[in-house]
């Protein structure tokens with residue numbers, strides 16, 4: 001469609017067909033009411049002559065250039081479609097003319113591809129959008145859904161702890177009155193500890209019994225605990241010899257900035273399903289920065305390094321819930337350069353920012369985010385005036401790539 005509109009009748013170069021008889025009889029230009037070469041701009045006339053005199057145009061070597069450049073145009077106007085088509089094909093296949101037309105075709109195809117990268121088919125595109133909408137509506141009540149699809153019980157694992165060998169905690173959890181804890185215990189008995197380095201996000205989550213961990217409120221981490229965890233991270237990566245991925249190491253700090261967010265936000269226990277959260281430490285004016293990515297923001301370019309960090313943490317710290325905390329604080333972000341996706345964790349209280357709508361119905365509540373974050377370096381600022389003590393709520397879609405753990409190899 002676009003292609004046709006780019007190759008206009010006026011642009012059909014006047015190279016002659018092999019079978020000249022197909023062009024006759026030629027009615028007069030005036031009778032056809034079409035434009036003569038006199039009506040053409042000098043550039044158009046020159047263009048036609050260039051094509052004819054081009055050594056790469058086979059037609060130019062076999063016939064003399066007609067002195068009226070609009071000859072093929074006249075034929076087409078008068079219904080000799082076969083001849084006009086042949087002319088057009090000849091000209092398409094001739095030398096430079098062919099190359100620039102081919103370029104136009106390529107530009108059109110590439111534009112189409114980039115406009116609709118996931119499918120080149122409008123029917124499929126429609127289906128995909130519909131599916132996304134359905135998915136959005138169905139899953140908006142589940143606070144976990146945006147973190148991924150959950151544990152895959154259909155996956156072939158070839159591992160099963162028989163009843164007689166069950167560790168005591170799994171055996172107890174299989175009898176739990178909490179159905180989710182029970183289901184998690186079923187998942188745990190399928191996870192081979194020797195294959196820890198193949199676990200995906202949800203396998204790690206259940207291996208450490210995080211569903212059970214979050215049935216009790218988690219504490220707010222002390223400054224000391226964050227410091228210990230950051231030191232542990234730096235010790236672990238000091239000898240990181242993994243090759244660079246794009247421009248980056250497999251894990252690194254976002255930057256060297258230090259930012260004390262305690263003047264803006266203080267942690268609190270929400271007491272509901274949101275768990276911990278942040279409250280405004282003072283009245284904050286719209287536009288003020290509340291926190292941003294700092295040297296406490298750790299980036300993982302590949303799933304395996306994050307996996308190693310989590311399992312090493314479990315060995316180092318006595319509280320197994322710490323790994324679960326890191327798991328829910330971590331998110332996947334589409335990074336602008338280097339690697340397309342990275343796992344990001346804030347090793348400070350910035351990780352306690354809750355989402356405005358997660359777990360609730362988007363239809364029932366007004367948009368209530370009062371913090372918006374932007375840029376790869378995540379600057380989070382007040383999107384409206386906030387009064388002291390008000391809960392700070394972000395919009396995770398500002399920075400989270402949903403359903404993307406698999407893209408990171410997790």
Ligand SMILES: C[S@@+](CC[C@H](N)C(=O)[O-])C[C@H]1O[C@@H](n2cnc3c(N)ncnc32)[C@H](O)[C@@H]1O
Nearest residue numbers: 143274275276328329351352353354355358359
């Ligand atoms: C970055 S953490 C935020 C801090 C978290 N509330 C905590 O206690 O550590 C993200 C997790 O918080 C919870 N969360 C955030 N916003 C929520 C909301 N509006 N409703 C329910 N849970 C929410 C979800 O469990 C999510 O995976």
